[in-house]
Amino acid sequence: MALLLKNAFSGLVLVLVVLALFLDLRLAFWVTMGIPTAFLGSLIFLPAMDVSINMISMFAFIIALGIVVDDAIIAGENVYDHMNQGMPFAQAAIIGVKDIAVPLTFSILTNIVAFIPIWFLPGTMGMMFQVIPLVVITVFAISWIEALFILPAHLVHLKNDNPALILRFATALQALFNRGLNRLIVHFYKPVMRVLLEFRYLVVALGIAMLMTSISYIAGGHMGFTTMPKVEAEFSVGRATLPVGTSLEDATAIRHRLERSAQKVMDENGGKALVKGISSIQRNLDGEFIIIVRMFLQPSEVRTMSTKEVSRLWRDATGNIPGVEGIRFSSAGSGPGSDVAGVTIEMRHHDNNMLEKASNELAMMLAGYAGVIDIENTFSSGSSKLNLKLLPAGQSLGLNEKELAKQVRSAFNGVRSIRQQRGSEEVDIKVMLPDYQRASEFDLEQLPVRVGNDYVPLGQVASITRDYSASVIQRREGRRRVIVSADITPSSEAMTLSQTLSEETFPILKQSYPGLDIGFRGDQMEQKESMDSLFINGIMVMLALYCLLAIPFRSYSQPFIIMAIIPFGLIGSVLGHVALGYTMSVVSLLGVLALSGVVINDSLILVTEANERREKDGLGVHDALLEACHRRFRPIILTTLTTFGGLSPMILETSNQARFMIPMAISLGFGILFATFITLLLLPCMYSVLEDIKGVFTNTAYEVEVPLKS
Template structure:
């Protein structure tokens, strides 16, 4: 390395070319890098969906789900199998081990599932695919006083136009019901014509088809034969002949049936500001630039809005691109402010030309880090900009140390080039290894195995890349720029400004005596430091500083979620939702009552959905939540711009909504992001009854704890079930249970005749009884049942009816039924951690004793927290070992690294104090900041210990070497800690919702480095002497030097 430094100093053209190549290439990369709000999250989940339309959850579990689980079990690289048996479908989510080859696992699972030959006859083909989380860019709402078909057709027309725009790959119409052709024939008509539903279906299949017929080879060439008789419209189906009489007359389908070209019988309804609505979701795929994509779509929407039918409005409900623009602009402002503060500190404490060239290293390192963006598939996003902010002050640490030594060698009389080479070489080893320790501290960010792992990985990659290029700049480029004469022949120009001289005076006249005192009473100093660490740790133990996994990040949209018993009537459900909507409008009136004239309403829009969750992907059979489920969203103005408290607003909305009679669950939240319920405890077992009782006991116990509310479980009653049993005498007529069940299913659910492709839609054609004959138990009892001989007998003579009720859905984990007990927690009263600790210590063990076959585990936020903390701890321990190794190598000692790493706990003191003083709770982002701090704070200690070793190798005694090291390194250590701290001040002092989640990370790093650097200057020299004492004690050596030190 020394030869390389010397070569660059004597070849300045190479150094300058390297600098300009990095700056220009980084700038070009920046202009060509796509933008996104957050990195795409990798789920490592494979989803298996098997539709079994018309089946109850219990039937789906028994006939489909268990077979899927048995087939998948034993597949390599599977971590967990989570199954939901719901009405009409089995959905199995297979979680994979980290690092698994998803493509290979998907193929393996698909092969196993396709090999199942025992599915019910009416079950559809399994769908196996990787579960992706696509980035939503725009949510466009079409609303107005129009019928459902008109809104859907208009939405698809706009959607088709959008996907034809350049750079737009995916847009999807959501919150719409699928089309369905329902052919309804009454039982009386069937009997009149001697028909059955099956014969009607056969007639349709025989007449409505397109069939290739081969080819005819003629002299002029080959001509294809094709029968084209597929029916596509209601009129086409009505003309199908179902019966030909002996006299040649025919009976068409239109003569005996009502052909309804309508929608699937599904309770799905969306309203926007009181009017029916549909949504178009525009999504980003791959490296599409969010902002450019959104600009193209919004330009089109401005033109399309003028052509909308009268009474139809188009509204942007959620514009992720604008959120991204606002967030990036705010972060850029913070980054710019931090950079200016760093430059200010450098200019105040260094000579102007030194400060300038040290500062040049910042853009060079950042430009270098941009070069890796295309290869690592990193975008300009919230996380990459945040990484730049975090690393701003750290980037100059090595440059400050190098510049200081070059300047010191010039003061000793060396020529500019000789001083540049000597100064850089003197500190190259500790500087390089010091930066490497910082890089290693950010490596745990790359391997955190949680849902948001991709976010943390971007932070780590960008910071590590920037630090790498800062080494290149400080070792090869900076010495060239400082190889020109820093000193002049004028004493006036050589004299430093007032502030640097005062800082040096502080080192000589205040710090030095304090250091001498500390070295003399080094064991007392160590005891005081440990006592301080214990005292500050008490902030957490006493609850004054609370620890939570994820903060309550509020946003512009507030949500109310309502769950009623399955089977709730449509009119009843609509009335309940309207009650919540009316509360929202009443809240709007209250908020607007105190506004001055001309001020905008604080509430912008109200969006409600019955049957599906809001803004959570496309609505299909796998995401349809049922007509008993509803959500209402309230959009308010930006809370930062209008001084609004979303938590207070949502509390008032809850109060105005009142009690919803019969509701199984009703929750209100202002959270913009969540990883699950704050409390989610999972009970697992084979006995449904044991699980039901255990869940009830757990819910009652939780209800007695302060701060716990909205307690629910996933054992929710399903729809009423009419259960059919065959009478013994029916068997004498040749009837079987299967025959009875099929005839009832055909009449009430319907018989699927075929599926037709009509435009982009896959339309089911169903034959069934009219709706008027499918409304009550009496309709079943009045039904006639056919026997094998073709005779018809009354239903009551061959079967009996009983009533029952199952579950709305059945959850399974790894082959066992589970029930999740969930709750929200008022964090001003209690914490999830305290509740879970109490439950695991006292409540759950008693439940297990009462129900030995029941097991329990954490789920939701608690599971995510446990997984992430375990992952972070494992990675941090590895990082600490690597840091130890990187310290041991340049120091050539097994023991001296412990001196330096002993400062890390004192950095923890700074991190905790920073959170306490600024009023922030400790969250997972705080812990990431502490891990990063551990790698940064050791740099100063490494420089100190390296200097002590150098001076001792030159013959100086250990005490004098320690004192000199502290005084000489005082200014660069103070300067590097200040640059790191001030670079993060703009982010720390920003109290907007946009940056709220990331501030604790900056607090941990900034305050930890600041306190640890101050402690470094005292505790590292003291610990060095303590280590010498210990080594001398065990070696039995006695030195006059040490005796003299101890008696001074």
């Protein structure tokens, strides 16, 4: 919790610094104050929605940190501009708010719509992250009230006469910064835009090619994909399963071997600086030994070796152990993103023999894939048992199965002979066979069985056969189920292997074993459910965003060019993950989906300005676009930098505690950066191409000379 509070405070400071570079210091202060106001206001309503202050809800506040300030920037800057034009402060506040009330409201609504799909995520991930849309949407709603009603009231009381020394210094610094920014716009950005508009079709084609390349890069599995971001584990675990019938001495020897190899890894790689300690457990479950050895590692922040690397070294140091049914070295963490088997497959069949053969064949197939290690098969013959069947000779002597079972049970489990007083307690004295007379089947055959007034050996009246009985049988839908799991190195290849298994391996097994039901469980099943949910909800979000944009623009076509920027946010997300060494995950896609409502705000600003310049000033399409780019460059850059600044402390966080949440921040932060770049360069070209197309169908095509020099 303290970690997230630190990141939230750092983000707030960065937002204030960015605002102070662009806005009057007093305006920057009141705009920034809108953030804690929205946060504190949301705390009034969150308890009613059963939302507590925890790591996830704090992360939601950090996500909202850089986004909510955009509304206050738009409202505050518009009111402040009217004040600087000499308008009475009260009148400036009223007119300034009226000017931006409608676009600001639709901007808030698009942000809200983009976060709603997170609420509908299924499974464990949905339960974990559903608090995010509740927090973010509540903060957005409070920020809308703050930007339209509270902020203007504060700005009314600002005074322009005799500013304090610090304000004069800040004003001088801002003037210097703004002169540099204006030179950038006039001498670089506008000339570049003139050239791009001249070659708009080539620019749009290059943009589409760049988008397709990025999508192909992801779809091709080059950067991998996981359900949850992997959190650096707290300890490494070696788990060995021994077959039924393994002696205690052999099991102990295997445990000692695992302990020695763990100690070797510890001694050769820093000793106590890497490993805090080693512990082991040896269990006998109905004749099946399970050995678990743990290496407790130092916190990830203070050691130089990852848990995955420790597990790999431990596996290499142990080598192959004969007589082991299954062995797995895992990087065991805790909480979201903890390491689990890279692939988990469930098999079901009504015939146990076919199920055993199918599970063994699948394990052999998995062993043939590169990078697949530590394969485990939960099918177990179980503990050994002896079945007794009464022979005709026994029946002729008057024995029945119930009487036979009673005598054998008494011989092995004992019968109470007397009850003896020892001090204040009574102790039962049982009579049973000594150990040496029940160590083998031969001893059992010689067991005297009473028949009337005589005794005969058990082997003469009953047959004895050895069999195995599973200690645990799991069933689903009436059929026995078996789990076959394996680790994959690198873990990012799990998605590729899952696809190969679905398309190649599973059909072969189903054909070889009729009636076999096989499918993914665990991570893979949850990943499929999450991806299906994101796909369906993503379509619904796009439809909702289109409707929200079509209303204020009163156009069927212009919402398309605004929404065309959304996929480019994915490119920024991919670049951010690659640059920081993260693997794309479902959490990353949640960030991309939430990004869709944020990136269109800048496009909304630019297209609205271009439309106004055409309607109010009568400018041509290209001239209107150039003027809109000039006027809106500053606010677009400002909103982008505040959003990225608010998220950057979380993006750069190195603590293990926050690692599973960072990919969403990366998607939002780097996505908005890249989408802004596209908005400023590609969107005007797309607008111009759209007008060309409209001109063809309406016979109003225009011809405008675009000078290459200002």
